[in-house]
Amino acid sequence: MSARPPVRRELSLEDYVAGVRAGDVGMLARALTLIESNRPAHHQLAQQLLTELMPATGGATRVGISGVPGVGKSTFIDVLGKHLIDAGRRVAVLAVDPSSTVTGGSILGDKTRMGELAASPAAYIRPAPSAGTLGGVAQKTRESLLVCEAAGFDVVLIETVGVGQSETMVADMTDCFLALMLPTAGDELQAIKRGLLELVDVIAVNKADGPNARAADVAARQYRNAIDSIGSRRDDAPMVITCSARERLRIGDVWDAVETCIARRRDSGELEQRRQRQNLNWLRAIVRDRLLAAFESHPSVRELRAELEPAVIDSELPAEVAATRLLAAFGVGEEPRSE
Template sequence: MIHAAPLPSLEALVDDVRAGRRAMLARAITLVESRKAAHRTLAEALLQALLPQTGRAVRVGITGVPGVGKSTTIDALGTHLLAQGHRVAVLAVDPSSTRTGGSILGDKTRMARLSMDERAFVRPSPSAGTLGGVAARTRETMLLCEAAGYDVVLVETVGVGQSETAVADMTDTFLVLMLPGAGDELQGIKKGIIELADIVAVNKADGENLPRARAAAGEYRAALHVLGGREAHWAPPVLTYSGLTGAGIEEVWSQVLLHRERSRLAGAFEAKRSAQQVKWMWTLFDDRLRGRMRSDPMLRAEVPAIERAVAEGRLAPTLGASRVAALLGV
């Protein structure tokens, strides 16, 4: 019979994470991903104890269309940052991992340089069942990485739909990667993603692709001019770069730092971080309620019947919600 390893003490976990011990950081992350009551209690105490060491990192969200080269870009950007003396953590928000078994694990192998460097930490997203759960665990992982001394956190969204919004809501700067050859492709871009962008960067600007990349950048600038940025103090720039050769990567990072500086000067940086904290709290609360619905025997017995009645048109959704709320005692 295999027995689970005993939980480390809170003091040992705090000391090991603060010391940047990678093995114990990984164990602490596994702890915050767990749904067991004892693990949750220890994880909450750990996060509270480490709170003074968090919040100092540059948090960058990264998204892009399939095939845009997110992993190659992150590997190139992370390597550039390591050369500058930074410590880099790469996290992922992947709601599809519950269906695919963890697609981001393949990306970890494609980030060859980062994965092998002791100054970098690459972590796949947990299979938490819902986007809210995945995002919540990723936020907590981000805090642990900051407490462990990683001063740049790159959060990659590899899912679809609301995952981009979730990543934008937990980072300071949202970087949207695009491919060369705008034209008809521009019509297929989701307006919502462009509106979230703080920086747009066109990848594969090398060799014969360079003219197409520059043309695409012009198309995206025109689109952003019409849509406008999401912040009054910042007009999202459109850059070209090559994840393969590294050309233009330095300018991408310079724009990230410039966006951070402008946000601070406008007083928006602290306000955004504060709003994200509160939103995070409510996301965790919602996740806790859903967790109770999955684990409470009475709720598991009653809720399916309520769902069927709503689905069959025998019960109004408003009344159905009231009955579920009554079972929860709210």
């Protein structure tokens, strides 16, 4: 008979706190698994852990990195992370992956695509949690960010993909948002006009090497012109830089732009205000998500929804009236009076 694998002992709150604060990567991984768990018993322990670790959080540089598939994001993060480690930094990579809410897996945070970082004791890579909804993924990622900071990582890179809600969520948990672009503007230039400009702080046109170098310069110029013509809600317009992760060209320049952005915000007091605003948004998002979950799982609400929703769909009942009745069943407000 083959021997049974050893059963890992249950860790106490003190074990988790001591291990994370000591920078033990194995304990960090277990702590993040605890944070990501949906089991009620784990949820309570995770809350206690976060509370204990809070005094040790807030010291890291938080940077969001976005880019469409094929832009070279994994290679860029791998090379940037190595650049930072060579400068004495400890780097954690987390992911907000919209696909994980559908597939249950992750296309981001893949250690096999970040070979140098994965091999470094000064780095930690964590794929996106499978949390059921993008809001759930974002919440778990925020909490993971705090745990990584408490473990002594002084740079936390949060990667996401595409243009949309996931990028907004990443921007709302980081100090600086970096968008990686391909060396052909086209549709990506339109994406900036549609809203990315409101989020991005640094634009890096990647793959600016060999035959793509000239196209990258043209694309960078187009982005700068678009920024000038569109204008910005901020005084600090996004910086545009060309780089090549594959050839390790101007990666340091990209990071210098990130640090310049953050330093400017720190000196003006905007960084502190930004983090305070993010904390408040975080609180409100958690309350909103939990209220919605409680509402949707309420027995009286579930029973009444089966009756009211078809009537709303068929335009037989105003949505306002149906909402009032559902909220009354949940215990908020009163049933509408019948004449």
